Every structure is written in structure tokens, then in C-alpha cells.
Amino acid sequence: AYRWLDGELQRISEDHVWEQPGMQHVLKRALGLDQHLVLDFLDGPLREGECFLLLSDGVWATLGDHSIGAILREQSDLELAVNTLVNAAHLAGSQDNASALLVRIDQLGAATLGDALVQLQQWPLPPPLKVGQTFEGWQVQSVLAQSRQSLLYRVHDAQGQPWLLKTLPLRCDDTDAAQALLSEEWFLRRVAGRAFPEVHAASGRQHLYYVMREYAGQTLAQLFQQQGPLPLAQWQSIAERLLRAVGLLHRRQILHRDIKPENLLLGEDGELRVLDFGLAYCPGLSEDRAHLLPGTPSFIAPEAFAGEQPTAQQDLYSVGVTLYYLLTGHYPYGEIEAFQRPRFSQPVSASRYRPDLPEWLPHSLERAVTAVSAQRYETAEEWLLVLEQADRRELSVRPRPLLEREPLKVWQTLALASLLLNLVLLYWLMHH
Structure with a gap:
């Protein structure tokens, strides 16, 4: 894996292979190879316009970092750049799998929960909303739930689609509750997927609330x-x-x-x-x-x-x-x-x-x-x-045989039946 920014190529991962001669193709760290999985981890700020490049050893081991950097400087188009890298590796005699993936950061999202919490100071709580009122582009339909630390409205967007607007009651000036509300929104954005409610982008927001989709x-x-x-x-x-x-x-x-x-x-x-x-x-x-x-x-x-x-x-x-x-x-x-x-x-x-x-x-x-x-x-x-x-x-569910489920009861019943049969036979023999 490489980072590519301002014409500079920086390798950000290493190949986990044995260094001994003739052993460079043997992996020393792979999923399932050891009892524990050890991860390489780098932390740093993302920049708009920077690229990340992932190459198989069929490309990087054949071309070397200098040639890889030269190709990236020539080709600004992502698709052309990866095709050129793979073709150059083949022309240089690579016999191994040659794969290349290049991604560019075009825009940074609302970065972290910390950034969201900074906005606490900027956003006041919404006033109490009435049914039929329009608030920041949302048509209020009803109040769904209210507690000491939470207020939930059913609202419609401009297309009439149902959403839920979650905020805090006006009398709730609890900073912890406000942080919890923004944390909740941040968590939902972070886990975006079919198994969780969709959160609305809400770019024009001026108050402390968030909006998620309502599902029947x-x-x-x-x-x-x-x-x-x-x-x-x-x-x-x-x-x-x-x-x-x-x-x-x-x-x-x-x-x-x-x-x-x-x-x-x-x-x-x-x-x-x-x-x-x-x-x-x-x-x-x-x-x-x-x-x-x-x-x-x-x-x-x-x-x-x-x-x-x-x-x-x-x-x-x-x-x-x-x-x-x-x-x-x-x-x-x-x-x-x-x-x-x-x-x-x-x-x-x-x-x-x-x-x-x-x-x-x-x-x-x-x-x-x-x-x-x-x-x-x-x-x-x-x-x-x-x-x-x-x-x-x-x-x-095919019920298991009674002997499997209740072996003791089965044997007790058989023993009792056998005893009764013996008594009947004994009685019959004594009277004949």
C-alpha cells in the first residue's frame, strides 16, 4: 500500500515475508497462520486530492518504487494509471499476479464525533413544534414520543416521505443529553447499512436535532x-x-x-x-x-x-x-x-x-x-x-424417540410392566 500526494510516493505497508534467501515468497503473517491476528496500523489526517495505491507484488516487486512514481506522474487519470502499471509490469517480465487499485480522496466528510460535538455550541434547541408547521424544510405530522431527555416528531420531507426528527425538550439544558444525541447520530452514520435506520444528510440544519427514516x-x-x-x-x-x-x-x-x-x-x-x-x-x-x-x-x-x-x-x-x-x-x-x-x-x-x-x-x-x-x-x-x-x-423438528429423551422413565415403565406381568402369571399358576 502506498500514499501518493504532491508527486511523492510513500510506502505505508511492508510485505510480511521471510528475509532469508529463497524464502521471500513465504508469508510469515497471514490470516489463519497464527493464533493471533496482528494488524499494521497508521494514523494521520486525510487530505483532499491525496491518493492511495494498492499493488500486488507482481507489480511493485517487478517495477520498483521509482518506476511506479514515474508512471503516476505521467497519468493523472486513475483508470489509465492502473492499466499502465499492470501493463508495464507484464512488459518488464512479471510472471506473478499483477493487480493495481488506485483511489483518490475527492472530498472529506464531517470528520469525527469530536467535530460534531464542537457544533453543540453553535446549535440551539428547536422551539416546540406544532402539527402542520414547517420547520427547516420539514412538515411536522405529529409528536410520537416525549420523555425528560428526548423528543420525537414524525415529519415529512418535500416529497411527502415519512421521517422521524429526534431532538431534546426545550427545558433540557443537559450537555450530556446533547452530546448523547449527537453521538447517536454519529453512530448511525458510521454503521450505515440495511440493518440500521438511514440518517438524513440534513445539510441546512440550524438547530440541535437529527432526522432518520421511518419504516413501516x-x-x-x-x-x-x-x-x-x-x-x-x-x-x-x-x-x-x-x-x-x-x-x-x-x-x-x-x-x-x-x-x-x-x-x-x-x-x-x-x-x-x-x-x-x-x-x-x-x-x-x-x-x-x-x-x-x-x-x-x-x-x-x-x-x-x-x-x-x-x-x-x-x-x-x-x-x-x-x-x-x-x-x-x-x-x-x-x-x-x-x-x-x-x-x-x-x-x-x-x-x-x-x-x-x-x-x-x-x-x-x-x-x-x-x-x-x-x-x-x-x-x-x-x-x-x-x-x-x-x-x-x-x-x-422430527421428535426424538422417547427412549432418547426420557431413558429413565422408559426403563422404569418397562420394569413396572414386567413386574405386573410376572405377578399376573404367578397368580394364574397358583390358581391352576
Whole structure:
């Protein structure tokens, strides 16, 4: 990988190969080669107009940095530059794979959460908005929700599309609440994808709020209220999509900290979306919020009650309780009230409430909600693999033979029947 700026070529990565003669083609660091993955990491400001170049060794090892720089100086067109690099490598006798990728930074986005928080000083809170009023290009339809630290309006854009405008009540002059609101918007922009609400670009904003798209559908809490415990096929589909979404969050270094059925929306378009980033946490950015006990007590991991720092395992515990509840209507350790100091021993197996479950499923849930965080899944992807590899034919659920499920009862019944038969035979022999 190279950085190309103002006619200067700077190599920003090294090839991880053995230096000994005849060993230069052998990788010493590759995915799966060692128990740990070590990353090269560079940090620095991006500049408009700078380019980044990625080359396979079939190009850089053949041409050398001097020739690569000369070609980039000649060719300002990105497509022509990479084609010239590859062709030059072939002409110079390269027998290896020759690949080149060149990207140019045309424009810098709103850089960081820090930049967003600086704008706090510039933006006043919106005045109370009335139904029918137009505010900064938004047509106010209704007030959807209001609490001490949050105010949610349904609004339409100029095309009549539905959006949600989130701000703070006017009497809320809490700087922490304002920071949390901007953090929430920043997190949603950072995880942009189908599993999360879309945030409006809102370039002409003059007040402290953000706007996200409204989706038709129902939360998983509403779905459960309507139909009770989910059928296995539907549950599996939801579980896989939820784990993919949570995995994406964690790869972006964001911990949600409030995963529960109320914050998961099953859209009419079939997408599952993770809502409400009000308690989300990013290491290094949200340290002032790390000590806050997150979310709803029944979904909080045991170690969070003990005051430990937020981790991915705590999110996966919440996912585990959520999926357990959607399957059984119960909590693995019983419902926990806000004022309780809960004790965690052994979770109740989901098969107690759902005898129809295939054998692997209660085990996978028990691992997710175990009280010892080190014994849980390390990543969402690890758990997803367990779900995807589980025998899908088991989801049609062929009940296991009674002898497998209740061996003791079967043998006790057979022994009792045998004893009765012997008594009848004995009685018959004595009277004949």
C-alpha cells in the first residue's frame, strides 16, 4: 500500500515475508497462520486530492518504487494509471499476479464525533413544534414520543416521505443529553447499512436535532405480543440477521448496550433493523458513559451489574436473552426488576419451555447467556456459524424417540410392566 500526494510516493505497508534467501515468497503473517491476528496500523489526517495505491507484488516487486512514481506522474487519470502499471509490469517480465487499485480522496466528510460535538455550541434547541408547521424544510405530522431527555416528531420531507426528527425538550439544558444525541447520530452514520435506520444528510440544519427514516413494520416485542413464541424457522431467520447486524456494529467498534425485542424492528420490507443508539458506546469516545448501567435489567450481562467496562460479550449476552425470550416467553434467569441485585447461577434450559427444540439450539443459547463472560461466544460471527451449520432439516423438528429423551422413565415403565406381568402369571399358576 502506498500514499501518493504532491508527486511523492510513500510506502505505508511492508510485505510480511521471510528475509532469508529463497524464502521471500513465504508469508510469515497471514490470516489463519497464527493464533493471533496482528494488524499494521497508521494514523494521520486525510487530505483532499491525496491518493492511495494498492499493488500486488507482481507489480511493485517487478517495477520498483521509482518506476511506479514515474508512471503516476505521467497519468493523472486513475483508470489509465492502473492499466499502465499492470501493463508495464507484464512488459518488464512479471510472471506473478499483477493487480493495481488506485483511489483518490475527492472530498472529506464531517470528520469525527469530536467535530460534531464542537457544533453543540453553535446549535440551539428547536422551539416546540406544532402539527402542520414547517420547520427547516420539514412538515411536522405529529409528536410520537416525549420523555425528560428526548423528543420525537414524525415529519415529512418535500416529497411527502415519512421521517422521524429526534431532538431534546426545550427545558433540557443537559450537555450530556446533547452530546448523547449527537453521538447517536454519529453512530448511525458510521454503521450505515440495511440493518440500521438511514440518517438524513440534513445539510441546512440550524438547530440541535437529527432526522432518520421511518419504516413501516413492528418491533419484535409487538410481534411476540401478537403471536407468542416464534416458530423455529422464523426464529432462525431473525437470529441470523440480528447476529449479522451486531457483528457489523462490533467491527465498527460500536457496542449497542440496549439490545432487546423493543429495539428490533421487523419492517414490512422484510428487513430486521436495530433501533435506538441512545446508550451506544465506542471505546475512546464515550468513556464518560462507560459507568452507566445500560438498558433493561433482564437483558443486562452479570458483569455489567458488577461495574465492568462495556464489551462485545455483554452485547452478545443481550442478544442471547432476546432470542431466548422470543423462543420461550421467559428469561433464562427469570425477570429482573430495576431495584434487584440479581444472582446468576445456572440458566434454565430453553428446552424446558419448548420440548420441540432441536438438541443443538438450547446448548447454543446457554453458551450465549452463561454468567461467565469468557465462556460466551467471542464474536457474533462465531455464533452465526453455529446457527448456519446446525442441521437445518432439524428445524422441521422430527421428535426424538422417547427412549432418547426420557431413558429413565422408559426403563422404569418397562420394569413396572414386567413386574405386573410376572405377578399376573404367578397368580394364574397358583390358581391352576
